[in-house]
Amino acid sequence: MELVEEILNGDFRAIAKAISMIENDGSEKEELIDRIYPKCGRAVVWGITGPPGAGKSTLVDKLIEQERINGKKIAVIAVDPSSPFSGGAILGDRLRMQEHATDPGVFIRSMASRGHLGGVAGATTDAVKVFDAAGFDLIIIESIGVGQTEIEIIEVSDIVILVLVPGMGDEIQALKAGVMEIGDIYVINKKDHDGADKLEAEVNYMLSLKEGDQTKNPVLLTSAIHNDGIKNLISEIQIYLKNIQESMELQKKRKTRIKQEIKQIFSGKIMYEINKKINTEIMEEWAEAIYNGDISPYSFINKKVQTFLKEQK
Amino acid sequence: MTKKVRVLIAKPGLDGHDRGAKYIARALKDAGYEVIYTGLRQTPDSIVATAIQEDVNFVGLSLLSGAHKELFPKIVELLKENKADDIIVFGGGVIPDRDISFLKDNGVKAVFTPGTPIADVISFIEAQ
Numbered sequence: 001m002e003l004v005e006e007i008l009n010g011d012f013r014a015i016a017k018a019i020s021m022i023e024n025d026g027s028e029k030e031e032l033i034d035r036i037y038p039k040c041g042r043a044v045v046w047g048i049t050g051p052p053g054a055g056k057s058t059l060v061d062k063l064i065e066q067e068r069i070n071g072k073k074i075a076v077i078a079v080d081p082s083s084p085f086s087g088g089a090i091l092g093d094r095l096r097m098q099e100h101a102t103d104p105g106v107f108i109r110s111m112a113s114r115g116h117l118g119g120v121a122g123a124t125t126d127a128v129k130v131f132d133a134a135g136f137d138l139i140i141i142e143s144i145g146v147g148q149t150e151i152e153i154i155e156v157s158d159i160v161i162l163v164l165v166p167g168m169g170d171e172i173q174a175l176k177a178g179v180m181e182i183g184d185i186y187v188i189n190k191k192d193h194d195g196a197d198k199l200e201a202e203v204n205y206m207l208s209l210k211e212g213d214q215t216k217n218p219v220l221l222t223s224a225i226h227n228d229g230i231k232n233l234i235s236e237i238q239i240y241l242k243n244i245q246e247s248m249e250l251q252k253k254r255k256t257r258i259k260q261e262i263k264q265i266f267s268g269k270i271m272y273e274i275n276k277k278i279n280t281e282i283m284e285e286w287a288e289a290i291y292n293g294d295i296s297p298y299s300f301i302n303k304k305v306q307t308f309l310k311e312q313k
Numbered sequence: 314m315t316k317k318v319r320v321l322i323a324k325p326g327l328d329g330h331d332r333g334a335k336y337i338a339r340a341l342k343d344a345g346y347e348v349i350y351t352g353l354r355q356t357p358d359s360i361v362a363t364a365i366q367e368d369v370n371f372v373g374l375s376l377l378s379g380a381h382k383e384l385f386p387k388i389v390e391l392l393k394e395n396k397a398d399d400i401i402v403f404g405g406g407v408i409p410d411r412d413i414s415f416l417k418d419n420g421v422k423a424v425f426t427p428g429t430p431i432a433d434v435i436s437f438i439e440a441q
């Protein structure tokens with residue numbers, strides 16, 4: 001695979017093609033990932049999440065700017081939702097990051113969710129591997145603005161930065177349910193708006209109720225458009241990463257991530273085999289038998305399961 | 314999962330209106346394409362870098378300010394220089410008839426003037 005060599009050399013066109021191949025679930029995807037995998041494991045992954053319009057993309061833009069000064073090669077994966085009706089998408093996150101478009105040390109890739117729930121795309125994890133193998137030091141993932149269930153960002157990143165803004169009103173209430181707990185670092189952006197202090201106090205209060213958590217979660221104020229508070233955020237990220245590395249929490253996280261991932265691949269493949277079996281023709285036959293009252297559903301299906309398992313041996 | 318068509322809608326040049334570009338971006342989304350939208354005042358270099366990173370199949374350029382004769386061919390040329398001339402370039406905007414054949418001779422695959430039904434753009438994309 002020529003593509004593998006080119007990716008390892010950091011060739012942008014090859015990286016872009018590889019990510020499309022992953023997104024399209026092409027037949028060569030598995031070989032590609034297996035071939036680059038030995039070169040993975042160096043990059044650090046930051047996940048950025050938070051409600052729509054909180055300033056995530058603007059913040060990423062400023063994080064890139066600062067980390068470029070620090071000499072890092074940076075890749076960004078910016079996820080936006082696909083329309084459930086047309087399957088199309090408008091991918092607008094990179095609009096805020098276009099200043100870095102021609103920087104050879106920055107690669108920005110927009111990604112549509114393509115029906116994947118959870119706030120990231122199905123292709124996100126494997127795209128991270130491509131960037132990692134291609135020599136990027138830092139990979140930033142911007143997830144879809146969160147509601148209640150878009151929390152998969154924790155499964156793909158080493159650290160999650162939850163971006164909030166003042167004036168969300170009851171939204172913080174709604175977020176509390178699950179999403180409010182996923183931050184490693186809490187950023188209150190648009191501190192130039194009224195109510196930032198109040199929100200800071202609320203978040204701190206909420207965090208004080210959290211039990212059994214060893215690592216302290218910083219709460220920081222930023223104003224992304226004014227490039228204010230960015231350096232402080234980066235240094236808090238570094239401290240946090242160092243702490244979880246020393247406490248082995250990071251290593252544990254990464255192993256959990258692999259576990260989740262292989263579980264998904266495994267069950268996906270098993271499902272594929274099962275779906276081959278239960279084509280509509282067979283289903284109709286079964287439904288007919290049950291409809292006629294010849295047999296009862298559970299005993300019938302249990303027998304079928306036994307037969308299926310025997311066939312797999 | 315199937316292959317998705319990806320389109321970059323970009324606005325080179327200095328004019329400050331992006332209503333047309335946003336309109337086409339939305340229409341293409343509704344037609345099922347993944348549309349990358351990059352906003353106003355993009356340079357040819359940033360458009361080409363974006364097209365490559367995003368691995369788009371098409372670049373749609375929208376322009377009102379009249380610099381299309383320099384900017385559109387420049388983008389085609391830069392794509393070629395970057396071995397990305399498989400990416401198809403089309404354009405739209407207030408473009409006089411006499412310039413359209415010039416642009417087509419210079420690698421712009423299609424030119425849509427204001428009032429072109431969006432269905433024409435979609436059937437152009439589908440035909441490629």
Ligand SMILES: Nc1nc2c(ncn2[C@@H]2O[C@H](COP(=O)(O)OP(=O)(O)OP(=O)(O)O)[C@@H](O)[C@H]2O)c(=O)[nH]1
Nearest residue numbers: 051052053054055056057058145189190223224225
């Ligand atoms: N006043 C103020 N506005 C900001 C700040 N940061 C971002 N904005 C503005 O907030 C709006 C949304 O910013 P984005 O960066 O696109 O927000 P986002 O969270 O990425 O939005 P989605 O990806 O659509 O969920 C833009 O108009 C920004 O200019 C800030 O610190 N202060």
Ligand SMILES: [Mg+2]
Nearest residue numbers: 056057093142
């Ligand atoms: Mg965004």
